[in-house]
Amino acid sequence: MSEALTARTVHIAGHGGDEIEAYLAVPDDSPGPRGSVVVIHHMPGYDSSTKEIVRKFAANGYAALMPNLYHRDAPGASPDDAAAAARAKGGVPDEQLVGDVGAAADYLRGLDGSNGKVGVIGYCSGGRQSFLAACSLPLDAAVDCYGAFIVNPRPEGMPLKAEPIVGLAKDLGCPLLGLFGADDKFPAPEETAELSRVLDEFGKSHEFHTYEGAGHAFFNVDRVAYRPEAAIDGWQKIWDFYGRYLAS
């Protein structure tokens, strides 16, 4: 694989038919059939570091699309300003998230070379949203990177309006890979262990990995939270997982 790719901004009809922007990356040397991935950005938004992740999927043979979940709140604004505006509103409503991810998955399935299989991955708030999407939409594999408030309610005073969604676990429609940091408080290892227990109860395929010496956002290469050992191993887990479930 040459890792050659093409990346650009596209517009898709998201939840409720709203036109939102999305960042697309497609491998140049993989005419297909190939799998695809919807990337759900972290709470700081549709930023350069997450676009880099979209390109990384394309460099590894997947078509990838990241919808700008904050586009409605701040069209044209810089990612940090848009994230501040979205944060002030309490984040993205769950129903809207499902609509936007569903639209992104449909877009990917419609691309030339798609094998019809679509995975989802999300970071931070996107980790919870990846689980939500996998319980709500027909997808083939889901990755949750340190998503909190799936099981536990958010602490009092936290402006994020995310409610626990562990009740959806019975509807999980695809295998789930969870990548967490042992030092994270949201989600703490106790919360992810409880999610694993509930998924076992419903017989849902999942594998969780919790990295010692890593906390929240350990994949984020331009933050002090970056933990290269955990991130490098985590990426390998992702390639193995998607290789199993998204390959033709």
Place this chain on the structure above:
Amino acid sequence: MCTYNTEKIEISGSGKGAGGWFGLSQATVYFDHPVHAMAEHTLNIDFLNPAKGPSARVAVELTAESARALAAAIEAALASVPAALAS
């Protein structure tokens, strides 16, 4: 995703953002992951004018120690001013 309590206050004054000066109507103060500062968490202040859109924002991200020093400096500066000027 360690977003703790957000303090929101009405303010009056002006700030200079990417598009130049604009009137301020609101400030939010919260402790969270920063966008730019090299720290796990920072005390973040957004000076805003929501009526002018999301880009009407002046943002700062301060370490907790810096934020406390700033708060003390503001109080000290105001305390040195004759009461009649800073009422």
